Each structure stands twice: as structure tokens, then as C-alpha cells.
Amino acid sequence: MIATLATFGLGVMLWSGYEIGGAQWQFTERAELVAGFSYALGIDGIALLLIMLSVFLMPICILASWGAITKRVGEYMAAFLFMETLMIGTFAAQDIFLFYVFFEAGLIPMYLIIGVWGGDNRIYASYKFFLYTLFGSVLMLIAMFWMVAKADTSDIPTLMQYDFPAGAQTWLWLAFFASFAVKVPMWPFHTWLPDAHVQAPTAGSVILAGVLLKLGGYGFLRFSLPMFPQASADFAWLVFALSMVAVVYTSLVALVQHDMKKLIAYSSVAHMAIVTVGLFSFNVQGLEGSMIIMLSHGLVSGALFLCVGVIYDRLHTREIDRYGALSNNMPYYALFFLLFTMASIGLPGTSGFVGEFLSLAGIYQVSTTVALICTTGIILGAAYMLYLYRRVAFGPEKNEDAQAMVDITPREWAMMVPIAAVVMWMGVYPESFLAPMRADIAVLDARIASATPASDSQLVVGKPKAEAANVVPYVESHTEEGAH
Amino acid sequence: MDFATSFALITPELILTAAGLVLLLVTAWGGDKAAKGITYAAALTFFAAGLTLVPGLHSGAVGPETLAFGGLLKIDSFALFSKALIYLAAIGCLLVAPSFFNSEAAGTEQGMRAEYSVLVLFAALGMSVMVSANDFMSLYLGLELNSLAAYVLASILRADTRSAEAGLKYFVLGALASGILLYGISLLYGFTGGTDFAGVRAGLTGELGTGALFGLIFVMAGLAFKIAAVPFHMWTPDVYEGAPTPVTAFFATAPKVAAVALTARVVFEVFGAQVEAWQQIVMFTALASIVFGALGAIGQENLKRLLAYSSINNIGFILLGLAVANEAGAASMLIYLFIYVAMSLGSFTALLMLRSDSGDLYETFGDISGLAVTRPAIAWGLLLLMFSLAGIPPLLGFYSKFVVFQATVEAGLVAFAAIAIAASVIGAFYYIKFVKVMFFDEPTDLVTGKSGTAHWAILFLTAAIISPLGYLLTPSLSDLAGKAAGALFLVP
Numbered sequence: 001m002i003a004t005l006a007t008f009g010l011g012v013m014l015w016s017g018y019e020i021g022g023a024q025w026q027f028t029e030r031a032e033l034v035a036g037f038s039y040a041l042g043i044d045g046i047a048l049l050l051i052m053l054s055v056f057l058m059p060i061c062i063l064a065s066w067g068a069i070t071k072r073v074g075e076y077m078a079a080f081l082f083m084e085t086l087m088i089g090t091f092a093a094q095d096i097f098l099f100y101v102f103f104e105a106g107l108i109p110m111y112l113i114i115g116v117w118g119g120d121n122r123i124y125a126s127y128k129f130f131l132y133t134l135f136g137s138v139l140m141l142i143a144m145f146w147m148v149a150k151a152d153t154s155d156i157p158t159l160m161q162y163d164f165p166a167g168a169q170t171w172l173w174l175a176f177f178a179s180f181a182v183k184v185p186m187w188p189f190h191t192w193l194p195d196a197h198v199q200a201p202t203a204g205s206v207i208l209a210g211v212l213l214k215l216g217g218y219g220f221l222r223f224s225l226p227m228f229p230q231a232s233a234d235f236a237w238l239v240f241a242l243s244m245v246a247v248v249y250t251s252l253v254a255l256v257q258h259d260m261k262k263l264i265a266y267s268s269v270a271h272m273a274i275v276t277v278g279l280f281s282f283n284v285q286g287l288e289g290s291m292i293i294m295l296s297h298g299l300v301s302g303a304l305f306l307c308v309g310v311i312y313d314r315l316h317t318r319e320i321d322r323y324g325a326l327s328n329n330m331p332y333y334a335l336f337f338l339l340f341t342m343a344s345i346g347l348p349g350t351s352g353f354v355g356e357f358l359s360l361a362g363i364y365q366v367s368t369t370v371a372l373i374c375t376t377g378i379i380l381g382a383a384y385m386l387y388l389y390r391r392v393a394f395g396p397e398k399n400e401d402a403q404a405m406v407d408i409t410p411r412e413w414a415m416m417v418p419i420a421a422v423v424m425w426m427g428v429y430p431e432s433f434l435a436p437m438r439a440d441i442a443v444l445d446a447r448i449a450s451a452t453p454a455s456d457s458q459l460v461v462g463k464p465k466a467e468a469a470n471v472v473p474y475v476e477s478h479t480e481e482g483a484h
Numbered sequence: 485m486d487f488a489t490s491f492a493l494i495t496p497e498l499i500l501t502a503a504g505l506v507l508l509l510v511t512a513w514g515g516d517k518a519a520k521g522i523t524y525a526a527a528l529t530f531f532a533a534g535l536t537l538v539p540g541l542h543s544g545a546v547g548p549e550t551l552a553f554g555g556l557l558k559i560d561s562f563a564l565f566s567k568a569l570i571y572l573a574a575i576g577c578l579l580v581a582p583s584f585f586n587s588e589a590a591g592t593e594q595g596m597r598a599e600y601s602v603l604v605l606f607a608a609l610g611m612s613v614m615v616s617a618n619d620f621m622s623l624y625l626g627l628e629l630n631s632l633a634a635y636v637l638a639s640i641l642r643a644d645t646r647s648a649e650a651g652l653k654y655f656v657l658g659a660l661a662s663g664i665l666l667y668g669i670s671l672l673y674g675f676t677g678g679t680d681f682a683g684v685r686a687g688l689t690g691e692l693g694t695g696a697l698f699g700l701i702f703v704m705a706g707l708a709f710k711i712a713a714v715p716f717h718m719w720t721p722d723v724y725e726g727a728p729t730p731v732t733a734f735f736a737t738a739p740k741v742a743a744v745a746l747t748a749r750v751v752f753e754v755f756g757a758q759v760e761a762w763q764q765i766v767m768f769t770a771l772a773s774i775v776f777g778a779l780g781a782i783g784q785e786n787l788k789r790l791l792a793y794s795s796i797n798n799i800g801f802i803l804l805g806l807a808v809a810n811e812a813g814a815a816s817m818l819i820y821l822f823i824y825v826a827m828s829l830g831s832f833t834a835l836l837m838l839r840s841d842s843g844d845l846y847e848t849f850g851d852i853s854g855l856a857v858t859r860p861a862i863a864w865g866l867l868l869l870m871f872s873l874a875g876i877p878p879l880l881g882f883y884s885k886f887v888v889f890q891a892t893v894e895a896g897l898v899a900f901a902a903i904a905i906a907a908s909v910i911g912a913f914y915y916i917k918f919v920k921v922m923f924f925d926e927p928t929d930l931v932t933g934k935s936g937t938a939h940w941a942i943l944f945l946t947a948a949i950i951s952p953l954g955y956l957l958t959p960s961l962s963d964l965a966g967k968a969a970g971a972l973f974l975v976p
Contacts, residue, residue: 387488
């Protein structure tokens with residue numbers, strides 16, 4: 001606990017020390033420890049925000065485990081601290097192989113967290129999680145070798161400026177896609193996620209949803225887009241198609257879940273699909289929006305898992321039917337739960353709205369159809385979240401034991417309040433979160449815009465020409481955006 | 485070249501021979517009572533012999549001055565690197581032995597047999613000759629010295645039927661493989677007119693005749709048997725399971741190093757001009773070993789059998805480095821060997837520590853269930869070793885795969901590397917099964933016996949090497965491996 005709070009304190013110092021508009025890469029350090037690759041760290045605005053998210057969620061995770069974990073506490077805490085190290089390392093790595101090391105190493109603590117402290121079906125879930133993600137990333141490793149052999153450097157900033165031959169980009173992009181699509185996860189590679197979420201302990205779910213899924217999005221942002229801009233443009237249709245399916249399909253699946261954690265897990269898949277669409281919209285709004293959704297989703301779905309954890313600790317079931325009318329006996333709990341539900345739906349004033357609005361605005365410039373379908377996801381999202389909330393918090397008092405539960409304790413207050421505060425902050429004044437990454441997003445946008453064919457209509461695959469005309473010529477607008 | 489220089493070059497072999505003979509006499513008079521003392525004396529001998537390698541290893545010995553006895557042996561830095569690795573592995577296998585054999589469960593009422601250490605000494609001497617062979621005659625001499633000592637080692641527990649069976653199987657199949665190898669050598673001799681590597685190489689330039697091709701294939705098959713690569717791997721699970729665990733640890737490490745090093749020398753120095761002819765054989769063997777090693781291990785319940793399949797799988801990755809057929813590939817192969825030796829030694833030592841109060845060894849998954857609760861130190865050690873064998877970063881096992889795959893991709897064999905790495909995911913399945921059984925299942929509280937200091941020391945040391953700390957070794961390791969691999973490619 002103390003260690004995580006101390007890290008969070010260091011994170012705050014990092015943020016205040018970060019010069020907005022300064023050099024692109026700050027706080028760099030480099031040491032040639034290993035033959036073959038170097039131990040190089042450094043952050044830009046994008047990494048900064050994601051590191052902040054990790055260090056912010058970590059003390060809360062520890063708090064959430066305070067009473068829930070009773071066996072092998074020392075090992076549990078060690079696993080979480082190890083996890084935190086690796087996540088920060090992944091976001092800060094400046095060497096492509098070092099990134100891979102941190103990226104993959106996270107499997108070990110997460111496998112143990114799910115397997116040792118998880119639910120009844122934990123063994124199946126931990127195997128599935130481990131093997132699925134491992135299989136995704138080994139192909140990426142092969143691609144990395146090829147890139148490094150070709151470009152003769154494993155330095156990420158240099159590789160981001162390196163132009164790989166167009167034919168090779170396709171293969172490289174696909175190899176990276178295999179890894180990040182599993183991690184995000186995108187439909188149809190998402191099946192490990194509900195299992196892992198349901199079986200993991202509460203804090204494990206928070207970390208999984210809050211940070212680990214962001215590794216995939218970060219990967220797209222840091223590798224796929226800037227390193228293979230041409231292939232990214234060519235495959236945007238694939239990402240769009242998979243994401244559209246994901247948004248609608250997983251939202252519908254979420255609607256019929258009886259298990260609260262599973263419902264939130266499916267909602268994660270739907271939200272992350274909007275992230276991927278936004279990332280591949282190739283414009284500043286889309287990219288910034290995706291980043292904000294990632295941050296917001298990290299907080300909100302983390303908080304929702306915490307909400308589930310709070311009542312799970314009391315009744316030891318995640319069945320929605322076992323609860324009901326909790327607003328009577330747990331008013332404060334109901335209040336927080338409502339706030340996070342609304343944030344998940346994307347109510348204006350919460351963080352969810354900002355991100356979804358920005359990224360949908362970005363998508364709309366590329367394809368109205370994609371934007372339209374993604375918007376239905378938001379409507380469906382409202383449906384399943386409100387339906388969940390109604391069943392848990394309102395309705396008749398049908399379960400006596402549920403009615404006997406006490407309201408949240410001071411420890412749980414301490415978990416909820418900071419997240420709620422940040423969610424509102426991000427919803428009301430997103431500028432403080434947009435400012436650090438603006439310069440980096442602009443650089444990225446310039447990079448991909450230079451490689452993207454001038455006519456963006458080619459991204460609209462399988463659509464009639466008439467719709468392509470809807471694409472607003474926004475080239476001027478995003479240079480202004482970048483100049484902020 | 486005079487004899488004095490030749491003898492100076494083979495100092496480590498001389499030390500081993502002298503010590504082996506003296507200790508044999510001590511065994512004859514002292515009997516099994518002296519076993520423990522002999523073991524430590526043998527370990528010291530290896531240490532002394534290893535020390536003599538250091539200067540040459542450091543400066544990177546190459547060139548004509550490394551030839552001894554008129555070209556029969558070649559003590560270049562490749563040979564030195566392999567020898568250093570063999571001696572290290574042998575020291576480990578000697579140190580873990582006494583407390584294993586000194587228990588009733590091992591079937592040795594009278595305690596440890598003193599011959600064990602002497603046989604290890606002679607086997608290692610044979611390996612020393614193997615890795616520095618520069619002529620098919622010295623190659624065969626070393627190989628047989630090693631093999632004969634190994635057959636006896638496998639059946640050293642005379643009262644134990646499994647051990648005897650292992651020894652017999654190993655002997656019959658090993659003799660067959662030696663015959664195949666010898667036949668290949670005779671074919672090569674017939675078609676090229678020489679047995680020294682340079683002479684055979686000179687005879688194999690240009691178009692490869694059918695007879696010489698058969699010679700090449702027979703030699704490769706014989707060597708593949710010795711390194712237990714698919715399709716000549718059938719003996720491995722049985723022998724590894726039946727042999728006493730310290731002996732299994734020895735088989736999995738030192739002879740593997742020697743045989744792989746020998747294979748590398750033969751393919752590069754003898755068949756160097758016929759890369760296309762052997763490259764495809766090695767590629768097939770490598771891929772088949774990776775896939776069959778991984779698939780075969782899945783159903784295993786016996787931990788020693790499982791580790792046997794795991795060693796087949798690892799040999800596949802080592803051969804992957806060989807199949808690249810360039811200097812970077814050979815260097816990556818040596819780095820992989822080093823890390824593989826550390827991992828195998830650690831895993832088998834951990835298995836040796838799984839015993840009951842009365843000293844019975846536990847060898848199946850059911851016995852180690854919940855080990856993390858009852859014996860956390862062993863369980864965490866095994867956890868590190870298993871994730872490392874699976875190649876998960878940040879453990880050093882990842883680095884070994886990293887170098888091999890890097891060499892493969894840089895040589896342009898991308899599809900080949902992709903298949904191999906995908907198969908490695910299958911392998912990960914049974915390594916994490918270890919972790920699952922130890923950490924997730926209910927404890928059985930069977931493993932209660934105490935472990936010797938040597939076991940703890942070796943487990944701790946290997947765990948430290950394969951932990952992220954091991955990356956600090958990598959710059960010097962890759963420097964040494966680079967020098968050693970460079971020595972292989974000096975033949976014009």
C-alpha cells in the first residue's frame with residue numbers, strides 16, 4: 001500500500017515535471033545492459049497519461065483487496081507490485097525489444113493472480129488468458145526481428161520515422177495486429193476476456209480492464225500507426241469492420257448477461273472497439289478521442305468492477321438476480337454506482353462523453369456509416385447499463401440478505417471518491433488531459449497523414465461513392481489542431 | 485609441431501585423465517565409503533581443468549597453433565567454450581549426487597557407489613575429446629569413451645529394474661547409432677580418401693556424389709541420435725525416466741553440449757562446402773524436434789519424462805541456430821546451450837529436492853500439487869525455471885530464444901521462424917501446467933524431506949542466473965560465444 005502510494009506520488013511529480021510542448025521524449029535514460037538490445041526508457045505525453053492511469057489505479061486496487069484477499073497476502077501484493085513495474089515499463093520503453101519484454105512479462109503475475117486468487121473456474125480462465133495472449137505476441141516478436149534487421153536499430157523513436165517497404169508493411173502490420181487485437185481485445189479475439197474478468201479477483205479485474213487492455217490500444221498508437229502508416233490505411237476497413245461487429249454484437253451479448261462482471265467485461269469490448277475505430281480514423285479528433293476513452297474506460301470500468309466487488313464481498317455472488325433495491329439500504333453505494341454507470345454510458349459531464357464525442361466526431365469525417373453504427377453501440381450501452389442498474393439498485397425488495405447489506409465502509413469510500421473525482425474532472429475540463437498529449441498526437445497525425453493517400457475516401461471500403469462525398473476535407477483543420 | 489606443445493594444449497584432458505585414474509584406484513581400495521570424498525575431489529578436478537581454459541577463452545584461440553598431435557585435435561575457442569560448459573554441468577551433477585544416493589529410496593543399501601564420480605570424469609574426458617576433434621578418428625574415440633561411461637552411469641543402481649532397463653536401452657540404441665555413424669564415416673572415407681576434417685572437406689567440394697551424400701546423411705543421423713533430436717529421439721523419455729535423477733541431470737546437460745558442439749563442428753568444418761545438403765536436414769530436424777517435443781510432453785504425468793520431452797523441444801531451438809548456417813546462428817546456438825544447461829540443471833535439482841521424510845522421490849504431477857504452500861522456496865524456484873523454459877520474458881530463457889530467432893530472421897528464414905515460434909506456444913502449455921499444479925491446486929503435503937545444502941545452492945544459483953539478473957551476464961556471454969563461433973568459420 002505504502003509502496004503504491006509512493007509510486008503514485010512519484011507519478012504526480014512526473015506529471016508536474018513534464019514540460020508540455022517541450023521535447024517529444026522526456027526523462028530518457030539509456031543503459032547498454034544486454035547484448036542485443038538496450039535498456040532505454042523515456043516518455044512522451046501519451047505514455048505519461050497511461051502511466052498516470054496505472055499508478056492512480058494501483059493504490060485503489062490494493063485497497064480493494066484489503067479485506068477480500070485472505071490467503072497468501074504477501075505473494076498477492078508482490079504480484080501486484082511486479083505488475084505495476086511492468087506496466088510502467090511497457091509504457092516507458094524506448095527500445096522495441098524492451099517493450100516486448102515488459103509487455104510479455106505481465107503474463108506471469110496476471111496468470112498467478114487469476115489462478116491463485118481467482119474464482120471457481122480460474123484454472124481454465126488462466127490458461128486461456130495465458131496461451132491466447134502468448135500466441136498473439138510471439139508473431140509480433142518475429143516481426144520485430146525483421147524490422148530491427150531492416151532498420152538496423154531497435155530504438156522506438158527512430159523506428160517511428162523509418163519507412164518500411166509497402167509490401168513488407170502488410171505482413172508486419174498483420175503480425176502486430178495479431179498481438180494487439182488479442183490484447184485490446186477486438187472481436188473475434190475477445191473470448192478470453194470475459195473468462196479472465198469473471199474469474200479474476202476484483203483488483204485483478206480492475207487492472208485487467210483499467211490498464212492491460214490499454215496496452216493494446218497503446219500498441220496501435222505507438223507501433224502500428226506510425227511505423228506502418230501505409231498498411232494501417234490499407235487495413236482500416238478490417239479494423240472498422242471488426243469494430244462495428246464488436247460494438248453491436250458485444251453490446252447485445254451484454255444485454256442478456258446474468259453475471260455482473262461478465263456484463264461489464266462485454267461492455268469493455270464494446271468500448272475498446274470505439275477506441276480502435278477512433279485510432280484508425282487518421283485524424284486528430286479520432287486519435288485524441290481514443291486516448292480519452294482509454295483513460296476514461298480505465299477509470300470507469302475499473303470503478304464498475306470495484307462496485308461489483310463491494311457487493312460481492314458482502315454476498316459472494318455476482319448473479320444480478322440475487323440483488324435488487326439496493327438504493328434503499330445502500331444509498332451511497334447506489335450513488336457511486338449510478339455515477340459510474342452514467343460515465344460508462346457517456347453522459348455529458350462525465351469522462352465517457354468527452355472521449356466518445358471526440359472519437360465519433362473523428363470517425364464521422366472518415367465514414368458516416370461507421371460512425372452511425374458505432375453510435376448505436378452507445379444507445380445499446382445505455383440500454384444494458386441502465387438495465388443492470390435498474391435490476392441491482394431499484395425494483396422490489398426480493399432478496400432479504402441483499403437488503404441486509406450495510407452501506408459502503410470508509411475504506412470503500414476511499415476507493416470510490418478519487419475515481420469519481422477524476423471522472424468528473426475529465427468530463428468537465430478535459431483540457432488538462434488533452435494538453436500533455438496534444439503535441440504528440442499532432443506529430444503522429446503528421447506522420448500518418450504524410451503516408452496516407454490524399455483521398456481519405458479510399459478508407460471507406462465497401463461503401464457507395466456517394467457516401468464518400470460526406471468526408472469533410474479536414475486537412476486544414478487538423479494542422480490548426482496540431483498548432484495548439 | 486612437437487609433443488610438448490601438443491601436451492600443453494590438452495592440459496585439461498590430462499588433468500581429467502590423471503585424476504580419473506587416481507580416483508579409480510582410490511575407489512578400488514577405499515570402496516564406497518570414500519564415495520563422498522571422491523565426488524568432491526572430482527568436482528575440484530573439473531574446477532581445476534576449467535581454470536586452465538580461462539586464458540584461451542579470454543583471448544580467443546584460433547589458427548594453426550591450436551592444432552594438436554598433427555591435426556587430430558583442435559583446441560580453438562569453440563572447443564574451449566564447449567569444454568567450459570561441459571565442466572560446469574559436470575560439477576553440478578557431481579554435487580547433487582551424494583545426498584541422492586545416500587538414501588534408502590535410491591535402492592543403494594550401502595550408500596553411494598564410488599564409481600559414479602569416476603565415470604562422470606571419464607565421460608567428460610570423452611566429451612572433451614569430442615568437442616575438440618579435428619579428425620573422424622578422434623571424434624569416434626571421444627564419442628565412444630563418453631557413451632560407454634554413460635551406459636554404465638544409466639544403470640548404476642543395479643538393484644533398480646528401471647535403472648537397469650534404462651542402461652540397456654541406452655546401450656542397444658546407442659550402439660546402433662554408433663554403428664550408423666561409423667558406417668557414414670567409412671563412406672566418407674571411401675569417397676574422399678581421408679578421415680581428417682580438412683581432407684574430407686577438400687574431397688567434398690563441387691557436386692556431391694551419391695555415395696558421399698549417403699555418408700553425410702549417415703553421419704548426421706548418428707549425431708542426431710546422440711543429441712536426441714527427432715526422429716532419433718525415441719530413447720530419451722525412457723532413459724531419462726529410468727536413470728537415477730542425478731544421472732538424468734547429467735545426460736540432459738553435458739553430453740548434449742558435447743554432441744551439439746560436435747555436430748556444429750562437423751557440419752561447418754567438414755560439410756561447410758555443402759550447406760544446401762545438410763541445411764534442410766537440420767531444418768527439418770529442428771522443426772520436428774520443437775513440435776514433437778512440445779506435443780509429446782502434453783500428456784505426460786511423470787515429471788522426468790516431461791523434462792525429457794522438454795529437452796527434445798529445446799534441442800530443436802538449438803538446432804534452429806545451427807540451421808541458420810552462419811556465424812550469428814552458431815553464436816546464438818552457444819548462448820542457448822549455456823542458458824539451457826543452467827535451466828536443465830536447475831529443474832532436475834529441483835526434482836531431486838522433492839522427497840519424503842524417508843527419502844522417497846516424488847516424480848509425478850500429483851505429488852507436487854500445492855507445493856507453493858508446503859515448500860514455497862522449491863515452488864518459486866521451479867516457477868522461475870518453468871517460465872524461463874517456456875521463454876517468457878523477463879527470464880533468461882527468453883533471451884536464449886531471442887538470440888536464436890533473431891539470427892533466424894536476420895538470415896531471411898522468416899517463415900521457418902514463425903512456425904517454430906508458434907510451436908513454442910504449445911510448449912508453454914505444459915510448462916505452465918507445472919505452475920498450475922504447484923500454485924493453484926490443493927496441497928498434498930507429501931514433500932516433506934529435507935534437502936542438502938548442495939541442492940539449495942544449485943537451485944538458488946540457477947534461479948539467480950535465469951532471473952532478470954542473468955541479463956548482466958549476456959554481454960560477456962555473447963562476446964565469448966561470438967569468439968567461439970568465429971573459430972568455426974575460419975576454414976577457407
